[in-house]
Amino acid sequence: MALFLAVRETDNSLRQVESVAVRIARGEMGARVDAGKSTLVGRLAAAFNGMAEHIQRLVQVQREMIHAVSHELRTPVARIRFGVQMIEDCEDQQMLKKQLDGIDGDIQELDELIDEILTYARLEQGGPVFSLTETSVTDIIRQVVSEQQVLRPNLTISSDIDETSERWALSDIEPRYIHRAIQNLVGNAGRYAGSQVRVRCRIDEDNCRVDVEDDGPGIPEEDWEKVFTAFARLDDSRTRTSGGYGLGLSIVRRILYWHGGQAFVSRSDTLGGARFSLVWPRKKPQDSNL
Numbered sequence: 001m002a003l004f005l006a007v008r009e010t011d012n013s014l015r016q017v018e019s020v021a022v023r024i025a026r027g028e029m030g031a032r033v034d035a036g037k038s039t040l041v042g043r044l045a046a047a048f049n050g051m052a053e054h055i056q057r058l059v060q061v062q063r064e065m066i067h068a069v070s071h072e073l074r075t076p077v078a079r080i081r082f083g084v085q086m087i088e089d090c091e092d093q094q095m096l097k098k099q100l101d102g103i104d105g106d107i108q109e110l111d112e113l114i115d116e117i118l119t120y121a122r123l124e125q126g127g128p129v130f131s132l133t134e135t136s137v138t139d140i141i142r143q144v145v146s147e148q149q150v151l152r153p154n155l156t157i158s159s160d161i162d163e164t165s166e167r168w169a170l171s172d173i174e175p176r177y178i179h180r181a182i183q184n185l186v187g188n189a190g191r192y193a194g195s196q197v198r199v200r201c202r203i204d205e206d207n208c209r210v211d212v213e214d215d216g217p218g219i220p221e222e223d224w225e226k227v228f229t230a231f232a233r234l235d236d237s238r239t240r241t242s243g244g245y246g247l248g249l250s251i252v253r254r255i256l257y258w259h260g261g262q263a264f265v266s267r268s269d270t271l272g273g274a275r276f277s278l279v280w281p282r283k284k285p286q287d288s289n290l
Helices: 002-025 042-088 093-124 137-151 163-167 175-192 248-258
Strands: 133-136 156-161 170-173 196-203 207-214 262-267 274-281
Touching: 002 042, 042 093, 093 248, 133 137, 133 175, 137 156, 137 170, 137 175, 137 196, 137 207, 163 196, 170 175, 175 196, 175 207, 175 248, 175 274, 248 262, 248 274
Parallel strands: 156 196
Antiparallel strands: 133 170, 196 207, 207 274, 262 274
16 A cells, blocks of 8 residues: 555656746746655656756846847848948048048957857856866966956056965866956956056965956946846946947956856955956865866
């Protein structure tokens, strides 16, 4: 009798999982399995619900990206179309060159947008195949600072790395992505800075922390979380004329997520502008799947 009841309970629970699977297939993305007090299929129900949550998130991300990308593509495509029309009627060589340069710039903008979208999608949809290697974080910081200083000669872009950080500089990271994260933050700070950008690095035996600060207008506290949302636009001086697609900071946060860390924003105590911070474990845990 006990065996019969156990089999019936298992059958009912499996039928519930089947029913929810059918509902999700029909588009009810919020459907979930209620495992109740059943312990026989409780783990299956939990795993199924986790999978459903992930699928729902991916579908939502896809919808947001389709909507946002269609909006972002309109402007450069419209400018290219206008430029081509102007070229057809252009007889002056100087004006012709101006139109061609404008079209080239719009094509570059489209190329950058596509790169941002592909990177964001790859990180959102389960992450890239991370190959963590022991790499010097301080060397990456100095490389990024050097590269950005060349691109922005009108600014002072500096690094602040103490001796302790140099001693613990080796961390288990994916070098290309950590470089990308820091580069995104420094480039972002450079767009808004008045004259200074500072990259502060503090590393100990357990954790790595990188702070990127600028002396620009900063970000209102109520928008500190919003800036990490894909395609987010803030209605203030930090975004109206600065360019970008609202993906850079989302990419940064996902990179840190896949490193077991986090990214957040606050106000710089020393420079007065924004301070973006990256914090992650210096060494990969032995049981980590990263």
